[in-house]
Amino acid sequence: MDTSFAQKVYEITRQIPKGMVATYGQIARLAGKTGAARAVGHYMKINPYAPNVPCHRVVGSNGSLTGYSMKGGLISKKKLLKEEGVIFDKDKVNLSKSQWKEGVL
DNA sequence: GGCCTGACTTTAG
DNA sequence: GCTAAAGCCAGGC
DSSP states (O other): OOOHHHHHHHHHHHTOOTTOBEEHHHHHHHHTOTTTHHHHHHHHHHOTTTTTSOGGGEEOTTSBOOOOOSTTHHHHHHHHHHHHTOOEETTEEOHHHHBOOTTOO
16 A cells, blocks of 8 residues: 555544544545545555554544444544544534644644 | 445535 | 435455
8 A cells, every 4th residue: 555645645634633633525635536535434444554543533524423443433433532622513523613624723 | 356345525416 | 405426445255
């Protein structure tokens, strides 16, 4: 997996600050492949950079918690995000307040 | 080595 | 607002 796309996806995901979340579509777009969110999801699944890539900070387009292959599943995921300070709206992430935006310095 | 599936998104009707 | 179809990458069988 020396593909620049995967590499970019991992780098972008790695840059997500604590208490923030990004969507698959956004990452895919930043990586230069609008619509390749599926591939992004797959990269999260295999996640060869598990500790370096906080895949639990990646959620669906509308803030829905999806996937998470690590132990605990979405339960742990939601918990982690909450602990990090991500604003939750029921079982979804409040993107309006906690969606990470590249360059929001 | 080929087909199917999967943590999805986007555009169009 | 919802449904349908197309597009993307790699792993597993």
